[in-house]
Amino acid sequence: xxxxxxTTTPASPxxxxxxxxxxxxxxxxxxxxxxxxxxxxxxxxxxxxVAIAAFLIAKAIPSLRADSENFxxxxxxxxxxxxxxxxxxxxxxxxxxxxxxxxxxxxxVALGIALCLTHYAHRRVASTLGFxxxxxxxxxxxxxxxxxxxxxxGPVSDLSTFLHDNFGWIPIFGSKGPYGASILLGSIVLAIMxxxxxxxxxxxxxxxxxxxxxEAALALGATRWEMIRTAVLPYGKPxxxxxxxxxxxxxxxxxxxxxxxxxxxxxxSFDLLGISGNTIAANIALKFAEANPTGRSALIASGLVLFxxxxxxxxxxxxxxxxxxxxLGGAA
Amino acid sequence: xxxxxxxxxxxxxxxxxxxxDNISMTIEPKSVTALIGPSGCGKSTFLRSINRMHExxxxxxxxxxxxIDGQNIYDRDIDVTAVRRTIGMVFQRPxxxxxxxxxxxxxxxxxxxxxxxxxxxxxxxxxxxRGANLWNEVKDRLNRPGAGLSGGQQQRLCIARAIAVEPQxxxxxxxxxxxxxxxxxxxxxLIAELKNEYTIVIVTHNMQQAARVSDRTGFFSIDxxxxxxxxxxxxxxxxxxxxxxxxxxxxxITGRFG
Ligand SMILES: Nc1ncnc2c1ncn2[C@@H]1O[C@H](COP(=O)(O)OP(=O)(O)O)[C@@H](O)[C@H]1O
Ligand SMILES: [Mg+2]
Numbered sequence: 001x002x003x004x005x006x007t008t009t010p011a012s013p014x015x016x017x018x019x020x021x022x023x024x025x026x027x028x029x030x031x032x033x034x035x036x037x038x039x040x041x042x043x044x045x046x047x048x049x050v051a052i053a054a055f056l057i058a059k060a061i062p063s064l065r066a067d068s069e070n071f072x073x074x075x076x077x078x079x080x081x082x083x084x085x086x087x088x089x090x091x092x093x094x095x096x097x098x099x100x101x102x103x104x105x106x107x108x109v110a111l112g113i114a115l116c117l118t119h120y121a122h123r124r125v126a127s128t129l130g131f132x133x134x135x136x137x138x139x140x141x142x143x144x145x146x147x148x149x150x151x152x153x154g155p156v157s158d159l160s161t162f163l164h165d166n167f168g169w170i171p172i173f174g175s176k177g178p179y180g181a182s183i184l185l186g187s188i189v190l191a192i193m194x195x196x197x198x199x200x201x202x203x204x205x206x207x208x209x210x211x212x213x214x215e216a217a218l219a220l221g222a223t224r225w226e227m228i229r230t231a232v233l234p235y236g237k238p239x240x241x242x243x244x245x246x247x248x249x250x251x252x253x254x255x256x257x258x259x260x261x262x263x264x265x266x267x268x269s270f271d272l273l274g275i276s277g278n279t280i281a282a283n284i285a286l287k288f289a290e291a292n293p294t295g296r297s298a299l300i301a302s303g304l305v306l307f308x309x310x311x312x313x314x315x316x317x318x319x320x321x322x323x324x325x326x327x328l329g330g331a332a
Numbered sequence: 333x334x335x336x337x338x339x340x341x342x343x344x345x346x347x348x349x350x351x352x353d354n355i356s357m358t359i360e361p362k363s364v365t366a367l368i369g370p371s372g373c374g375k376s377t378f379l380r381s382i383n384r385m386h387e388x389x390x391x392x393x394x395x396x397x398x399x400i401d402g403q404n405i406y407d408r409d410i411d412v413t414a415v416r417r418t419i420g421m422v423f424q425r426p427x428x429x430x431x432x433x434x435x436x437x438x439x440x441x442x443x444x445x446x447x448x449x450x451x452x453x454x455x456x457x458x459x460x461x462r463g464a465n466l467w468n469e470v471k472d473r474l475n476r477p478g479a480g481l482s483g484g485q486q487q488r489l490c491i492a493r494a495i496a497v498e499p500q501x502x503x504x505x506x507x508x509x510x511x512x513x514x515x516x517x518x519x520x521x522l523i524a525e526l527k528n529e530y531t532i533v534i535v536t537h538n539m540q541q542a543a544r545v546s547d548r549t550g551f552f553s554i555d556x557x558x559x560x561x562x563x564x565x566x567x568x569x570x571x572x573x574x575x576x577x578x579x580x581x582x583x584x585i586t587g588r589f590g
Contacts, residue, residue, distance in 0.1 A: 220416065234432070
């Protein structure tokens with residue numbers, strides 16, 4: 001045991017030579033205790049995840065048995081009826097579409113702000129702006145939801161009219177109205193909500209770029225933007241992916257803001273402007289209070305699907321980061 | 333190819349602190365000039381003011397004139413990026429881009445200049461790596477990460493990256509200080525070859541190295557910490573190391589000071 005540990009801990013001062021016998025004993029005991037502790041902590045996380053999955057599955061099965069439609073392809077949600085008919089199709093679609101749209105809008109802006117804060121703005125301006133961004137992250141989501149529903153719907157309706165009048169030939173802007181509680185409204189509100197998370201995480205990521213790599217790019221004659229493209233963005237890529245994934249996690253799970261701003265319509269449509277849209281989490285919030293036992297079980301089944309979507313997203317992100325690992329050295 | 337560098341009363345500041353004071357010296361084309369002196373005397377600062385890298389740090393500024401073949405690079409209408417493309421730089425710590433392959437590292441500067449054609453990039457990559465005496469060691473693994481090379485190889489990779497854009501001048505700031513003796517020798521041999529094409533300025537605090545590689549040597553010093561660094565003596569390397577005309581230079585090279 002101690003032989004083994006000596007070869008695996010080159011930092012050990014005894015390895016560096018010097019006279020006398022090699023010390024034995026307690027150091028390795030402490031190391032072993034720490035290893036056990038770390039393993040235990042790691043496995044606890046796994047156990048909790050498995051337990052949650054098992055709980056969801058057990059609670060979901062009764063309603064899935066009772067469902068007289070195909071749960072995966074049916075769009076509507078009549079889980080309290082008898083016989084209950086409900087399906088995840090529209091909700092899963094709405095969840096993915098609103099989150100994706102929110103990220104498409106938020107990520108470029110967030111990265112732009114983060115780069116501005118780290119590489120362009122004067123230090124004092126940057127810290128003030130950073131403070132306000134962090135403040136935005138602290139606003140509760142119900143506030144965003146109410147603001148979106150009561151104040152932001154008007155402007156978004158005007159925007160919808162504009163988009164339809166000018167780009168109506170694109171199917172996603174095809175709706176003639178009425179406008180209001182639409183996927184557009186929901187995903188813009190969602191974008192504003194994920195913006196601060198993605199911004200402050202990617203700001204941290206960009207600050208980590210080694211100065212000597214930035215200087216290497218500048219010394220080759222790069223402009224500031226070229227330096228960012230050569231040194232900062234590639235180095236930060238795993239971190240940016242992680243930041244986007246955390247934003248996506250927030251977007252996928254967002255409940256109340258979307259319950260307040262989407263149309264709560266069970267449809268599968270890429271029409272962004274008309275009254276439309278619903279998500280798994282928003283549907284749970286809207287339906288839970290009035291649900292009977294089968295209804296609750298059905299909502300839990302939908303929660304299981306959300307869990308699965310989040311898992312797939314995270315595994316994909318890991319895979320992307322992992323594939324490039326040898327080029328990322330300490331960064332990954 | 334190579335160009336003459338003329339510093340005229342160059343002073344450089346970090347905020348209000350003046351790090352070097354009134355440096356004037358002329359550096360001949362296709363020669364190796366070594367800058368020596370105790371640490372903190374402003375060698376790096378002066379070197380970085382030759383390609384306008386000094387001003388990259390917040391609050392840093394340069395006064396005076398720096399003429400490259402008669403053209404003042406601190407003139408208002410000068411394009412900084414063009415200056416830096418003309419005057420390449422190799423840093424103290426090898427700093428290849430960690431996310432890039434060996435190949436991409438070498439051609440990074442060319443790509444920044446808008447070269448896209450594969451055949452041109454391939455040719456330039458091979459030429460630069462040969463020029464940096466690295467080709468034989470890496471030709472079979474050009475698409476492996478540059479950060480996977482040994483320290484000495486990484487530094488030669490950085491030299492290849494710097495010469496791939498065919499600069500006129502190559503500045504080196506203690507390029508061997510993080511390397512083992514064998515890698516150091518490899519770099520010194522390389523410097524002797526590069527001198528045929530480029531004007532080279534090298535900062536070193538290894539006096540044997542200065543004596544081995546350079547044609548002319550500038551000795552910098554400071555009176556005490558907090559004072560700006562000054563150029564004490566600048567002459568042929570042989571003269572500086574055998575028969576310096578200033579007492580302080582002699583004290584330094586004989587080890588009585590610094
Ligand atoms: N980034 C910096 N900010 C403030 N002062 C600096 C900075 N870099 C160097 N200095 C100061 O400038 C002086 C010259 O430094 P430098 O040019 O690095 O010396 P050398 O390369 O000869 O060791 C030193 O007093 C040093 O403390
Ligand atoms: Mg230095």
